[in-house]
Amino acid sequence: MAPGSGQRQDDALWEWSVFWRSDQLQSCMPAIEPGYSDPLVSTWRDFFGALPVGARILDLGSGNGSVATQAVVVSREASKRFSIHGVDLAEIDPSRYVTSAADLLQEITFHSRTPMENLPFADNYFDAVASQYALEYSQIEKSLTEAMRVVRAGGSFRFLLHADDGVLKSRCQLQRQQAETILSSSLFARVSDVLKNVVAAERTRMPETQKTAEESITALKTAFDELENKFASDDNRDLVDNLFAAVRQLPALRKSYELKTLLGMVDDTGKLLLAQAKRLQAMERAALDDAATTELVERLRDMGATDVTLERATAGEGGNCVGYWLYGEKATG
Ligand SMILES: C[S@@+](CC[C@H](N)C(=O)[O-])C[C@H]1O[C@@H](n2cnc3c(N)ncnc32)[C@H](O)[C@@H]1O
Incomplete structure:
Protein backbone atom coordinates (compact mmCIF):
# COMPACT_ATOMS: atom_id res chain seq x y z
CA MET A 1 0.00 0.00 0.00
CA ALA A 2 1.29 3.48 -0.80
CA PRO A 3 2.36 5.64 2.13
CA GLY A 4 -0.47 7.74 3.45
CA SER A 5 -3.17 5.96 1.48
CA GLY A 6 -6.10 4.47 3.34
CA GLN A 7 -5.57 6.89 6.20
CA ARG A 8 -5.81 10.63 6.56
CA GLN A 9 -2.70 12.48 7.58
CA ASP A 10 -4.55 14.17 10.43
CA ASP A 11 -5.64 10.80 11.84
CA ALA A 12 -4.29 9.96 15.27
CA LEU A 13 -0.71 8.79 14.90
CA TRP A 14 -0.77 8.70 11.08
CA GLU A 15 3.01 9.00 11.23
CA TRP A 16 3.29 5.76 13.20
CA SER A 17 0.72 3.86 11.13
CA VAL A 18 2.80 4.67 8.05
CA PHE A 19 5.95 3.45 9.78
CA TRP A 20 4.47 0.14 11.00
CA ARG A 21 3.21 -0.69 7.52
CA SER A 22 6.73 -1.86 6.75
CA ASP A 23 9.00 -4.83 7.37
CA GLN A 24 10.48 -3.34 10.55
CA LEU A 25 10.16 -4.90 13.96
CA GLN A 26 11.28 -1.88 15.93
CA SER A 27 11.60 1.88 15.79
CA CYS A 28 13.86 3.40 18.43
CA MET A 29 15.88 0.38 19.51
CA PRO A 30 19.34 1.86 18.95
CA ALA A 31 21.42 0.34 16.16
CA ILE A 32 24.36 2.70 16.52
CA GLU A 33 26.87 -0.17 16.35
CA PRO A 34 26.49 -3.97 16.09
CA GLY A 35 25.17 -5.47 19.32
CA TYR A 36 24.22 -2.04 20.64
CA SER A 37 20.79 -3.08 21.86
CA ASP A 38 21.92 -6.40 23.41
CA PRO A 39 21.76 -5.12 27.02
CA LEU A 40 18.18 -3.99 26.47
CA VAL A 41 17.18 -7.30 24.92
CA SER A 42 18.71 -9.29 27.76
CA THR A 43 16.96 -7.09 30.34
CA TRP A 44 13.63 -7.81 28.67
CA ARG A 45 14.38 -11.52 28.54
CA ASP A 46 15.28 -11.56 32.25
CA PHE A 47 12.05 -9.72 33.04
CA PHE A 48 9.92 -12.21 31.10
CA GLY A 49 12.00 -15.17 32.31
CA ALA A 50 11.04 -14.43 35.93
CA LEU A 51 7.32 -14.81 35.14
CA PRO A 52 5.38 -18.00 35.93
CA VAL A 53 4.19 -20.57 33.39
CA GLY A 54 1.05 -19.36 31.63
CA ALA A 55 1.65 -15.70 32.54
CA ARG A 56 -0.38 -13.04 30.77
CA ILE A 57 1.77 -10.20 29.45
CA LEU A 58 0.79 -6.80 28.03
CA ASP A 59 3.08 -4.61 25.86
CA LEU A 60 1.93 -0.96 25.82
CA GLY A 61 2.63 0.92 22.57
CA SER A 62 3.84 -2.32 21.01
CA GLY A 63 4.42 -1.08 17.47
CA ASN A 64 5.32 -4.13 15.40
CA GLY A 65 6.23 -6.10 18.52
CA SER A 66 9.91 -5.67 19.29
CA VAL A 67 9.36 -6.29 23.03
CA ALA A 68 6.44 -8.71 22.72
CA THR A 69 8.53 -10.98 20.45
CA GLN A 70 11.17 -11.18 23.21
CA ALA A 71 8.42 -12.55 25.46
CA VAL A 72 7.62 -15.16 22.79
CA VAL A 73 11.30 -16.19 22.61
CA VAL A 74 11.40 -16.69 26.40
CA SER A 75 8.05 -18.48 26.38
CA ARG A 76 9.32 -20.98 23.81
CA GLU A 77 12.78 -21.49 25.26
CA ALA A 78 11.47 -22.12 28.78
CA SER A 79 8.16 -23.77 27.76
CA LYS A 80 6.29 -21.04 29.62
CA ARG A 81 3.19 -20.90 27.40
CA PHE A 82 2.74 -17.13 27.93
CA SER A 83 -0.33 -15.33 26.66
CA ILE A 84 0.98 -12.10 25.09
CA HIS A 85 -0.95 -8.98 24.06
CA GLY A 86 0.23 -5.73 22.48
CA VAL A 87 -1.76 -2.49 22.17
CA ASP A 88 -0.99 0.50 19.99
CA LEU A 89 -2.96 3.62 19.12
CA ALA A 90 -1.60 3.52 15.58
CA GLU A 91 -2.95 1.17 12.93
CA ILE A 92 -0.82 -1.97 13.24
CA ASP A 93 -0.90 -5.40 11.63
CA PRO A 94 2.58 -6.81 12.33
CA SER A 95 2.13 -10.35 11.02
CA ARG A 96 1.15 -8.90 7.65
CA TYR A 97 4.27 -6.76 7.27
CA VAL A 98 7.15 -8.13 9.35
CA THR A 99 8.42 -11.16 7.45
CA SER A 100 11.60 -11.53 9.55
CA ALA A 101 9.59 -12.36 12.69
CA ALA A 102 6.43 -13.85 11.15
CA ASP A 103 6.68 -17.04 13.18
CA LEU A 104 7.08 -15.25 16.55
CA LEU A 105 4.36 -12.71 15.78
CA GLN A 106 1.76 -15.46 15.38
CA GLU A 107 1.83 -15.95 19.14
CA ILE A 108 0.93 -12.34 19.98
CA THR A 109 -2.55 -10.83 20.02
CA PHE A 110 -2.23 -7.26 18.74
CA HIS A 111 -4.88 -4.61 19.45
CA SER A 112 -4.61 -1.94 16.76
CA ARG A 113 -5.90 1.62 17.29
CA THR A 114 -6.14 1.00 21.02
CA PRO A 115 -5.08 3.80 23.39
CA MET A 116 -3.11 2.77 26.43
CA GLU A 117 -5.07 5.41 28.36
CA ASN A 118 -8.21 3.27 27.98
CA LEU A 119 -7.34 -0.43 27.92
CA PRO A 120 -9.94 -3.04 26.88
CA PHE A 121 -8.98 -5.50 29.63
CA ALA A 122 -10.47 -6.47 33.00
CA ASP A 123 -8.95 -5.35 36.29
CA ASN A 124 -6.04 -7.52 37.49
CA TYR A 125 -5.93 -9.45 34.19
CA PHE A 126 -2.17 -9.41 33.53
CA ASP A 127 0.82 -10.82 35.39
CA ALA A 128 3.14 -8.27 33.82
CA VAL A 129 2.99 -5.00 31.87
CA ALA A 130 5.89 -3.89 29.67
CA SER A 131 6.52 -0.86 27.50
CA GLN A 132 9.49 0.27 25.46
CA TYR A 133 9.79 3.93 24.40
CA ALA A 134 6.01 4.29 24.30
CA LEU A 135 4.44 5.18 27.66
CA GLU A 136 6.01 8.64 27.54
CA TYR A 137 4.26 9.40 24.21
CA SER A 138 0.87 8.97 25.87
CA GLN A 139 -1.06 10.86 28.54
CA ILE A 140 1.21 9.31 31.08
CA GLU A 141 -0.92 9.75 34.23
CA LYS A 142 -3.89 8.01 32.62
CA SER A 143 -1.73 5.26 31.11
CA LEU A 144 -0.03 4.51 34.41
CA THR A 145 -3.43 4.34 36.13
CA GLU A 146 -4.60 1.88 33.46
CA ALA A 147 -1.40 -0.17 33.67
CA MET A 148 -1.82 -0.48 37.43
CA ARG A 149 -5.49 -1.38 37.03
CA VAL A 150 -4.94 -4.25 34.60
CA VAL A 151 -1.93 -5.79 36.37
CA ARG A 152 -2.75 -8.17 39.21
CA ALA A 153 -1.61 -7.68 42.81
CA GLY A 154 1.92 -9.04 42.99
CA GLY A 155 2.28 -8.62 39.24
CA SER A 156 5.21 -6.68 37.79
CA PHE A 157 5.80 -3.80 35.41
CA ARG A 158 8.85 -2.61 33.50
CA PHE A 159 9.06 0.46 31.30
CA LEU A 160 11.91 1.78 29.14
CA LEU A 161 11.56 5.56 28.71
CA HIS A 162 13.38 8.08 26.53
CA ALA A 163 15.84 10.29 28.43
CA ASP A 164 16.09 13.99 27.71
CA ASP A 165 19.90 13.85 27.84
CA GLY A 166 20.18 10.44 26.14
CA VAL A 167 22.04 9.63 22.93
CA LEU A 168 18.81 8.84 21.06
CA ARG A 285 8.83 16.04 23.11
CA ALA A 286 8.29 12.71 24.88
CA ALA A 287 11.78 12.43 26.38
CA LEU A 288 11.82 12.78 30.17
CA ASP A 289 14.35 14.27 32.56
CA ASP A 290 15.34 13.25 36.10
CA ALA A 291 12.66 15.43 37.72
CA ALA A 292 9.85 14.03 35.54
CA THR A 293 10.89 10.41 36.07
CA THR A 294 11.25 10.90 39.83
CA GLU A 295 7.71 12.25 39.82
CA LEU A 296 6.58 9.07 38.04
CA VAL A 297 8.11 7.00 40.81
CA GLU A 298 6.03 8.95 43.34
CA ARG A 299 2.87 8.58 41.24
CA LEU A 300 3.37 4.81 40.98
CA ARG A 301 3.86 4.53 44.74
CA ASP A 302 0.66 6.55 45.26
CA MET A 303 -1.10 4.08 42.96
CA GLY A 304 -0.06 1.12 45.09
CA ALA A 305 3.21 0.05 43.49
CA THR A 306 6.04 -1.35 45.59
CA ASP A 307 9.78 -1.77 45.02
CA VAL A 308 9.61 1.00 42.44
CA THR A 309 13.06 1.48 40.95
CA LEU A 310 14.41 4.06 38.51
CA GLU A 311 17.71 3.43 36.74
CA ARG A 312 19.59 4.78 33.76
CA ALA A 313 19.51 2.40 30.80
CA THR A 314 22.85 2.16 29.03
CA ALA A 315 24.07 0.50 25.84
CA GLY A 316 27.15 0.29 23.65
CA GLU A 317 30.82 0.07 24.55
CA GLY A 318 30.87 3.63 25.90
CA GLY A 319 27.85 2.94 28.15
CA ASN A 320 25.77 5.62 26.44
CA CYS A 321 22.51 6.58 28.11
CA VAL A 322 19.58 5.23 26.07
CA GLY A 323 16.83 6.03 28.56
CA TYR A 324 15.47 5.15 31.97
CA TRP A 325 14.32 1.81 33.28
CA LEU A 326 11.32 2.19 35.59
CA TYR A 327 10.12 -1.00 37.21
CA GLY A 328 8.39 -2.49 40.22
CA GLU A 329 5.39 -4.49 41.37
CA LYS A 330 1.79 -3.93 42.30
CA ALA A 331 1.36 -4.30 46.07
CA THR A 332 -0.40 -7.41 47.30
CA GLY A 333 -1.90 -5.91 50.47
C1 LIG B 1 8.74 4.87 19.71
S1 LIG B 1 7.45 3.80 19.28
C2 LIG B 1 7.90 2.34 20.19
C3 LIG B 1 7.27 1.08 19.64
C4 LIG B 1 7.77 -0.21 20.23
N1 LIG B 1 7.51 -0.30 21.66
C5 LIG B 1 9.24 -0.42 19.95
O1 LIG B 1 10.04 -0.38 20.90
O2 LIG B 1 9.60 -0.60 18.78
C6 LIG B 1 6.09 4.49 20.19
C7 LIG B 1 4.79 3.75 19.96
O3 LIG B 1 3.81 4.22 20.90
C8 LIG B 1 2.57 4.30 20.23
N2 LIG B 1 1.70 5.21 20.99
C9 LIG B 1 1.89 6.54 21.16
N3 LIG B 1 0.90 7.04 21.94
C10 LIG B 1 0.10 5.99 22.26
C11 LIG B 1 -1.08 5.87 23.05
N4 LIG B 1 -1.62 6.93 23.65
N5 LIG B 1 -1.63 4.64 23.19
C12 LIG B 1 -1.09 3.55 22.58
N6 LIG B 1 0.02 3.62 21.82
C13 LIG B 1 0.62 4.82 21.66
C14 LIG B 1 2.94 4.78 18.84
O4 LIG B 1 1.93 4.51 17.90
C15 LIG B 1 4.20 3.97 18.57
O5 LIG B 1 3.91 2.75 17.96
Whole structure:
Protein backbone atom coordinates (compact mmCIF):
# COMPACT_ATOMS: atom_id res chain seq x y z
CA MET A 1 0.00 0.00 0.00
CA ALA A 2 1.29 3.48 -0.80
CA PRO A 3 2.36 5.64 2.13
CA GLY A 4 -0.47 7.74 3.45
CA SER A 5 -3.17 5.96 1.48
CA GLY A 6 -6.10 4.47 3.34
CA GLN A 7 -5.57 6.89 6.20
CA ARG A 8 -5.81 10.63 6.56
CA GLN A 9 -2.70 12.48 7.58
CA ASP A 10 -4.55 14.17 10.43
CA ASP A 11 -5.64 10.80 11.84
CA ALA A 12 -4.29 9.96 15.27
CA LEU A 13 -0.71 8.79 14.90
CA TRP A 14 -0.77 8.70 11.08
CA GLU A 15 3.01 9.00 11.23
CA TRP A 16 3.29 5.76 13.20
CA SER A 17 0.72 3.86 11.13
CA VAL A 18 2.80 4.67 8.05
CA PHE A 19 5.95 3.45 9.78
CA TRP A 20 4.47 0.14 11.00
CA ARG A 21 3.21 -0.69 7.52
CA SER A 22 6.73 -1.86 6.75
CA ASP A 23 9.00 -4.83 7.37
CA GLN A 24 10.48 -3.34 10.55
CA LEU A 25 10.16 -4.90 13.96
CA GLN A 26 11.28 -1.88 15.93
CA SER A 27 11.60 1.88 15.79
CA CYS A 28 13.86 3.40 18.43
CA MET A 29 15.88 0.38 19.51
CA PRO A 30 19.34 1.86 18.95
CA ALA A 31 21.42 0.34 16.16
CA ILE A 32 24.36 2.70 16.52
CA GLU A 33 26.87 -0.17 16.35
CA PRO A 34 26.49 -3.97 16.09
CA GLY A 35 25.17 -5.47 19.32
CA TYR A 36 24.22 -2.04 20.64
CA SER A 37 20.79 -3.08 21.86
CA ASP A 38 21.92 -6.40 23.41
CA PRO A 39 21.76 -5.12 27.02
CA LEU A 40 18.18 -3.99 26.47
CA VAL A 41 17.18 -7.30 24.92
CA SER A 42 18.71 -9.29 27.76
CA THR A 43 16.96 -7.09 30.34
CA TRP A 44 13.63 -7.81 28.67
CA ARG A 45 14.38 -11.52 28.54
CA ASP A 46 15.28 -11.56 32.25
CA PHE A 47 12.05 -9.72 33.04
CA PHE A 48 9.92 -12.21 31.10
CA GLY A 49 12.00 -15.17 32.31
CA ALA A 50 11.04 -14.43 35.93
CA LEU A 51 7.32 -14.81 35.14
CA PRO A 52 5.38 -18.00 35.93
CA VAL A 53 4.19 -20.57 33.39
CA GLY A 54 1.05 -19.36 31.63
CA ALA A 55 1.65 -15.70 32.54
CA ARG A 56 -0.38 -13.04 30.77
CA ILE A 57 1.77 -10.20 29.45
CA LEU A 58 0.79 -6.80 28.03
CA ASP A 59 3.08 -4.61 25.86
CA LEU A 60 1.93 -0.96 25.82
CA GLY A 61 2.63 0.92 22.57
CA SER A 62 3.84 -2.32 21.01
CA GLY A 63 4.42 -1.08 17.47
CA ASN A 64 5.32 -4.13 15.40
CA GLY A 65 6.23 -6.10 18.52
CA SER A 66 9.91 -5.67 19.29
CA VAL A 67 9.36 -6.29 23.03
CA ALA A 68 6.44 -8.71 22.72
CA THR A 69 8.53 -10.98 20.45
CA GLN A 70 11.17 -11.18 23.21
CA ALA A 71 8.42 -12.55 25.46
CA VAL A 72 7.62 -15.16 22.79
CA VAL A 73 11.30 -16.19 22.61
CA VAL A 74 11.40 -16.69 26.40
CA SER A 75 8.05 -18.48 26.38
CA ARG A 76 9.32 -20.98 23.81
CA GLU A 77 12.78 -21.49 25.26
CA ALA A 78 11.47 -22.12 28.78
CA SER A 79 8.16 -23.77 27.76
CA LYS A 80 6.29 -21.04 29.62
CA ARG A 81 3.19 -20.90 27.40
CA PHE A 82 2.74 -17.13 27.93
CA SER A 83 -0.33 -15.33 26.66
CA ILE A 84 0.98 -12.10 25.09
CA HIS A 85 -0.95 -8.98 24.06
CA GLY A 86 0.23 -5.73 22.48
CA VAL A 87 -1.76 -2.49 22.17
CA ASP A 88 -0.99 0.50 19.99
CA LEU A 89 -2.96 3.62 19.12
CA ALA A 90 -1.60 3.52 15.58
CA GLU A 91 -2.95 1.17 12.93
CA ILE A 92 -0.82 -1.97 13.24
CA ASP A 93 -0.90 -5.40 11.63
CA PRO A 94 2.58 -6.81 12.33
CA SER A 95 2.13 -10.35 11.02
CA ARG A 96 1.15 -8.90 7.65
CA TYR A 97 4.27 -6.76 7.27
CA VAL A 98 7.15 -8.13 9.35
CA THR A 99 8.42 -11.16 7.45
CA SER A 100 11.60 -11.53 9.55
CA ALA A 101 9.59 -12.36 12.69
CA ALA A 102 6.43 -13.85 11.15
CA ASP A 103 6.68 -17.04 13.18
CA LEU A 104 7.08 -15.25 16.55
CA LEU A 105 4.36 -12.71 15.78
CA GLN A 106 1.76 -15.46 15.38
CA GLU A 107 1.83 -15.95 19.14
CA ILE A 108 0.93 -12.34 19.98
CA THR A 109 -2.55 -10.83 20.02
CA PHE A 110 -2.23 -7.26 18.74
CA HIS A 111 -4.88 -4.61 19.45
CA SER A 112 -4.61 -1.94 16.76
CA ARG A 113 -5.90 1.62 17.29
CA THR A 114 -6.14 1.00 21.02
CA PRO A 115 -5.08 3.80 23.39
CA MET A 116 -3.11 2.77 26.43
CA GLU A 117 -5.07 5.41 28.36
CA ASN A 118 -8.21 3.27 27.98
CA LEU A 119 -7.34 -0.43 27.92
CA PRO A 120 -9.94 -3.04 26.88
CA PHE A 121 -8.98 -5.50 29.63
CA ALA A 122 -10.47 -6.47 33.00
CA ASP A 123 -8.95 -5.35 36.29
CA ASN A 124 -6.04 -7.52 37.49
CA TYR A 125 -5.93 -9.45 34.19
CA PHE A 126 -2.17 -9.41 33.53
CA ASP A 127 0.82 -10.82 35.39
CA ALA A 128 3.14 -8.27 33.82
CA VAL A 129 2.99 -5.00 31.87
CA ALA A 130 5.89 -3.89 29.67
CA SER A 131 6.52 -0.86 27.50
CA GLN A 132 9.49 0.27 25.46
CA TYR A 133 9.79 3.93 24.40
CA ALA A 134 6.01 4.29 24.30
CA LEU A 135 4.44 5.18 27.66
CA GLU A 136 6.01 8.64 27.54
CA TYR A 137 4.26 9.40 24.21
CA SER A 138 0.87 8.97 25.87
CA GLN A 139 -1.06 10.86 28.54
CA ILE A 140 1.21 9.31 31.08
CA GLU A 141 -0.92 9.75 34.23
CA LYS A 142 -3.89 8.01 32.62
CA SER A 143 -1.73 5.26 31.11
CA LEU A 144 -0.03 4.51 34.41
CA THR A 145 -3.43 4.34 36.13
CA GLU A 146 -4.60 1.88 33.46
CA ALA A 147 -1.40 -0.17 33.67
CA MET A 148 -1.82 -0.48 37.43
CA ARG A 149 -5.49 -1.38 37.03
CA VAL A 150 -4.94 -4.25 34.60
CA VAL A 151 -1.93 -5.79 36.37
CA ARG A 152 -2.75 -8.17 39.21
CA ALA A 153 -1.61 -7.68 42.81
CA GLY A 154 1.92 -9.04 42.99
CA GLY A 155 2.28 -8.62 39.24
CA SER A 156 5.21 -6.68 37.79
CA PHE A 157 5.80 -3.80 35.41
CA ARG A 158 8.85 -2.61 33.50
CA PHE A 159 9.06 0.46 31.30
CA LEU A 160 11.91 1.78 29.14
CA LEU A 161 11.56 5.56 28.71
CA HIS A 162 13.38 8.08 26.53
CA ALA A 163 15.84 10.29 28.43
CA ASP A 164 16.09 13.99 27.71
CA ASP A 165 19.90 13.85 27.84
CA GLY A 166 20.18 10.44 26.14
CA VAL A 167 22.04 9.63 22.93
CA LEU A 168 18.81 8.84 21.06
CA LYS A 169 17.33 12.28 21.57
CA SER A 170 20.36 14.10 20.18
CA ARG A 171 20.31 11.85 17.09
CA CYS A 172 16.58 12.51 16.69
CA GLN A 173 17.07 16.27 16.92
CA LEU A 174 19.64 16.34 14.13
CA GLN A 175 17.59 14.04 11.88
CA ARG A 176 14.41 16.03 12.48
CA GLN A 177 16.22 19.24 11.47
CA GLN A 178 17.59 17.52 8.35
CA ALA A 179 14.12 16.22 7.42
CA GLU A 180 12.57 19.68 7.86
CA THR A 181 15.32 21.30 5.78
CA ILE A 182 14.70 18.86 2.92
CA LEU A 183 10.90 19.23 3.19
CA SER A 184 11.14 23.02 2.94
CA SER A 185 13.55 22.86 -0.02
CA SER A 186 12.59 22.62 -3.69
CA LEU A 187 14.00 19.08 -4.00
CA PHE A 188 10.73 17.21 -4.58
CA ALA A 189 9.39 19.85 -7.01
CA ARG A 190 12.68 19.72 -8.97
CA VAL A 191 12.59 15.89 -9.18
CA SER A 192 9.02 16.00 -10.49
CA ASP A 193 10.11 18.60 -13.09
CA VAL A 194 12.96 16.37 -14.25
CA LEU A 195 10.66 13.37 -14.61
CA LYS A 196 8.02 15.32 -16.59
CA ASN A 197 10.53 17.14 -18.81
CA VAL A 198 12.81 14.17 -19.54
CA VAL A 199 9.82 11.96 -20.42
CA ALA A 200 8.48 14.73 -22.70
CA ALA A 201 11.90 15.20 -24.36
CA GLU A 202 12.24 11.48 -25.02
CA ARG A 203 8.72 11.33 -26.46
CA THR A 204 8.84 14.40 -28.74
CA ARG A 205 12.59 14.51 -29.53
CA MET A 206 12.23 18.29 -30.17
CA PRO A 207 15.18 20.66 -29.44
CA GLU A 208 13.02 22.90 -27.19
CA THR A 209 11.80 20.02 -25.01
CA GLN A 210 15.38 18.70 -24.90
CA LYS A 211 16.56 22.11 -23.67
CA THR A 212 13.82 22.28 -21.01
CA ALA A 213 14.79 18.79 -19.79
CA GLU A 214 18.45 19.79 -19.52
CA GLU A 215 17.52 22.95 -17.59
CA SER A 216 15.44 20.96 -15.13
CA ILE A 217 18.33 18.50 -14.60
CA THR A 218 20.62 21.45 -13.83
CA ALA A 219 18.03 22.87 -11.39
CA LEU A 220 17.82 19.49 -9.63
CA LYS A 221 21.61 19.33 -9.31
CA THR A 222 21.58 22.83 -7.80
CA ALA A 223 18.90 21.77 -5.30
CA PHE A 224 21.04 18.77 -4.26
CA ASP A 225 24.18 20.95 -3.99
CA GLU A 226 22.43 23.52 -1.81
CA LEU A 227 21.24 20.79 0.54
CA GLU A 228 24.67 19.10 0.60
CA ASN A 229 26.17 22.43 1.71
CA LYS A 230 23.68 22.71 4.54
CA PHE A 231 24.48 19.20 5.81
CA ALA A 232 28.27 19.41 5.24
CA SER A 233 29.20 19.48 8.92
CA ASP A 234 26.56 17.03 10.21
CA ASP A 235 28.12 14.03 11.94
CA ASN A 236 25.19 11.72 11.19
CA ARG A 237 24.01 11.46 7.59
CA ASP A 238 21.87 8.30 7.70
CA LEU A 239 18.58 10.07 6.96
CA VAL A 240 20.06 12.36 4.30
CA ASP A 241 21.96 9.61 2.48
CA ASN A 242 18.97 7.23 2.44
CA LEU A 243 16.63 9.94 1.19
CA PHE A 244 19.03 11.21 -1.48
CA ALA A 245 19.63 7.64 -2.71
CA ALA A 246 15.86 7.05 -2.97
CA VAL A 247 15.33 10.31 -4.89
CA ARG A 248 18.34 9.83 -7.19
CA GLN A 249 17.14 6.44 -8.41
CA LEU A 250 13.71 7.79 -9.50
CA PRO A 251 14.66 9.14 -12.97
CA ALA A 252 16.20 5.78 -13.95
CA LEU A 253 12.87 4.09 -13.18
CA ARG A 254 11.15 5.87 -16.11
CA LYS A 255 11.93 2.86 -18.35
CA SER A 256 9.85 0.62 -16.07
CA TYR A 257 7.02 2.88 -14.86
CA GLU A 258 4.48 5.33 -16.30
CA LEU A 259 5.09 9.02 -15.54
CA LYS A 260 1.98 9.14 -13.33
CA THR A 261 3.29 6.29 -11.18
CA LEU A 262 6.70 7.95 -10.89
CA LEU A 263 5.16 11.25 -9.80
CA GLY A 264 3.17 9.27 -7.21
CA MET A 265 6.46 7.82 -5.93
CA VAL A 266 7.87 11.35 -5.52
CA ASP A 267 4.75 12.31 -3.56
CA ASP A 268 5.00 9.17 -1.38
CA THR A 269 8.67 9.79 -0.65
CA GLY A 270 7.78 13.29 0.56
CA LYS A 271 4.98 11.90 2.75
CA LEU A 272 7.29 9.31 4.28
CA LEU A 273 9.78 12.06 5.10
CA LEU A 274 7.04 14.18 6.64
CA ALA A 275 5.93 11.22 8.77
CA GLN A 276 9.52 10.69 9.85
CA ALA A 277 9.88 14.34 10.87
CA LYS A 278 6.66 14.07 12.92
CA ARG A 279 7.84 10.91 14.68
CA LEU A 280 11.22 12.46 15.48
CA GLN A 281 9.57 15.58 16.86
CA ALA A 282 7.21 13.45 18.99
CA MET A 283 10.21 11.60 20.40
CA GLU A 284 11.96 14.86 21.30
CA ARG A 285 8.83 16.04 23.11
CA ALA A 286 8.29 12.71 24.88
CA ALA A 287 11.78 12.43 26.38
CA LEU A 288 11.82 12.78 30.17
CA ASP A 289 14.35 14.27 32.56
CA ASP A 290 15.34 13.25 36.10
CA ALA A 291 12.66 15.43 37.72
CA ALA A 292 9.85 14.03 35.54
CA THR A 293 10.89 10.41 36.07
CA THR A 294 11.25 10.90 39.83
CA GLU A 295 7.71 12.25 39.82
CA LEU A 296 6.58 9.07 38.04
CA VAL A 297 8.11 7.00 40.81
CA GLU A 298 6.03 8.95 43.34
CA ARG A 299 2.87 8.58 41.24
CA LEU A 300 3.37 4.81 40.98
CA ARG A 301 3.86 4.53 44.74
CA ASP A 302 0.66 6.55 45.26
CA MET A 303 -1.10 4.08 42.96
CA GLY A 304 -0.06 1.12 45.09
CA ALA A 305 3.21 0.05 43.49
CA THR A 306 6.04 -1.35 45.59
CA ASP A 307 9.78 -1.77 45.02
CA VAL A 308 9.61 1.00 42.44
CA THR A 309 13.06 1.48 40.95
CA LEU A 310 14.41 4.06 38.51
CA GLU A 311 17.71 3.43 36.74
CA ARG A 312 19.59 4.78 33.76
CA ALA A 313 19.51 2.40 30.80
CA THR A 314 22.85 2.16 29.03
CA ALA A 315 24.07 0.50 25.84
CA GLY A 316 27.15 0.29 23.65
CA GLU A 317 30.82 0.07 24.55
CA GLY A 318 30.87 3.63 25.90
CA GLY A 319 27.85 2.94 28.15
CA ASN A 320 25.77 5.62 26.44
CA CYS A 321 22.51 6.58 28.11
CA VAL A 322 19.58 5.23 26.07
CA GLY A 323 16.83 6.03 28.56
CA TYR A 324 15.47 5.15 31.97
CA TRP A 325 14.32 1.81 33.28
CA LEU A 326 11.32 2.19 35.59
CA TYR A 327 10.12 -1.00 37.21
CA GLY A 328 8.39 -2.49 40.22
CA GLU A 329 5.39 -4.49 41.37
CA LYS A 330 1.79 -3.93 42.30
CA ALA A 331 1.36 -4.30 46.07
CA THR A 332 -0.40 -7.41 47.30
CA GLY A 333 -1.90 -5.91 50.47
C1 LIG B 1 8.74 4.87 19.71
S1 LIG B 1 7.45 3.80 19.28
C2 LIG B 1 7.90 2.34 20.19
C3 LIG B 1 7.27 1.08 19.64
C4 LIG B 1 7.77 -0.21 20.23
N1 LIG B 1 7.51 -0.30 21.66
C5 LIG B 1 9.24 -0.42 19.95
O1 LIG B 1 10.04 -0.38 20.90
O2 LIG B 1 9.60 -0.60 18.78
C6 LIG B 1 6.09 4.49 20.19
C7 LIG B 1 4.79 3.75 19.96
O3 LIG B 1 3.81 4.22 20.90
C8 LIG B 1 2.57 4.30 20.23
N2 LIG B 1 1.70 5.21 20.99
C9 LIG B 1 1.89 6.54 21.16
N3 LIG B 1 0.90 7.04 21.94
C10 LIG B 1 0.10 5.99 22.26
C11 LIG B 1 -1.08 5.87 23.05
N4 LIG B 1 -1.62 6.93 23.65
N5 LIG B 1 -1.63 4.64 23.19
C12 LIG B 1 -1.09 3.55 22.58
N6 LIG B 1 0.02 3.62 21.82
C13 LIG B 1 0.62 4.82 21.66
C14 LIG B 1 2.94 4.78 18.84
O4 LIG B 1 1.93 4.51 17.90
C15 LIG B 1 4.20 3.97 18.57
O5 LIG B 1 3.91 2.75 17.96
